[in-house]
Amino acid sequence: MGLAPALLASGALTSDWLPTFEAVPRHLFVPDRIWPGKAGGAVQAEQVVSRADDPDAWWEAVNSDIPLTFQWDDGEHTGNAKGTTPSSSSSMPTMVVSMLADLDVDAGMRVLEVGTGTGWNAALLAHRLGDENVVTIEVDADVSAAAATRLERAGLNPRLVVGDGGAGLANLGQFDRLEATCSIARVPAPWLELVRPGGLVVSPLGTEYGGEAVVRLAVREDGTAVGRFTRSSAFMRMRQQRSTRPPLAAYLKGKSWPADGERSFTRLSPADTGDWIDQFAIGLQVRGCFWRAERYRDGSYTLWLYSTDTASWATADWEAERTTYEVVQSGPRRLWDEVETAWRWWNAAGRPDFERFGLTVTPDGHTPWLDDPANTLPQFGK
CATH class of the missing domain: 3.40.50.150 (Vaccinia Virus protein VP39)
Incomplete structure (x- = not known):
């Protein structure tokens, strides 16, 4: 089954668009060098798939319901391995x-x-x-x-x-x-x-x-x-x-963690805030804030929250088998409190x-x- 009939069978493609999708097939618009991805958007292939070197793999990727990255780092990246940031793709x-x-x-x-x-x-x-x-x-x-x-x-x-x-x-x-x-x-x-x-x-x-x-x-x-x-x-x-994401040093300002942060504890697991819909619901409410995760060998991690103006930061530590989690917050905004309040609003609304x-x-x-x-x-x- 070709790509257009498969999309029609899945219900994604409506019958009024079918003639167009059959007349304008995807393969006519896919570059010869691609990095196949997966449904969530992440790039799966560590190395390029080349139409010249491996036409079967290229055709399989083109006829699959996946995104195909063809440019990295705004065109600055060359070579067969993945670049740093994908910058253009076939959706x-x-x-x-x-x-x-x-x-x-x-x-x-x-x-x-x-x-x-x-x-x-x-x-x-x-x-x-x-x-x-x-x-x-x-x-x-x-x-x-x-x-x-x-x-x-x-x-x-x-x-x-x-x-x-x-x-x-x-x-x-x-x-x-x-x-x-x-x-x-x-x-x-x-x-x-x-x-x-x-x-x-x-x-x-x-x-x-x-x-x-x-x-x-x-x-x-x-x-x-x-x-x-x-x-x-x-x-x-x-x-x-x-977005430009400032480094950690811009927040701690020469001090070592926990610097001037105030300690507290929460019953909300940092792991419960990480799904795509969790982040979306939180992000619609908590503005000017982003996160990074610092991961450790034993599987535990620290969720870092940062305000984009570098004035506030927070950490929340996740460890297995814990029911309460240590939080440290610094600055005029209490970022973990904001994130937790936003998550609990979403949860109370029925997720x-x-x-x-x-x-x-x-x-x-x-x-x-x-x-x-x-x-x-x-x-x-x-």
């Missing part, structure tokens, strides 16, 4: 078709895609809507040029632009739909100007703390937007919105999944909510 086909379903396009609609990548998603849109109705923007000139070559070979010609996808596009008018194929931490203000009232913005959105989901926002007449998250996701972050959360976007910022825009989430930090 997991199930996610591609699901986001296109979220986009809900009709004949004659104009679509702006942010993140050209291999060009496959732009090709699918161009085949469905016509070349003249699709504009795709890519920050990496080399990635864009390679995608242009693939699109031409496939007989498709959407408009390709090299530039910052978060900065807006002049002289192109408004679009009916905007789809991002990279993750964002915040909705860029120009997007709400580029999409007509009544139009949709579909994008993966991840919190500073962790966790990510696709948000589907309807743009209103007043220039605001509101909508629900539709599913979990794990995309590469838009380059212009990547809602991604699809029950929503977002309202205004010029003043983002307001997350549960089930209804009036039911806003508690907020900590900035």
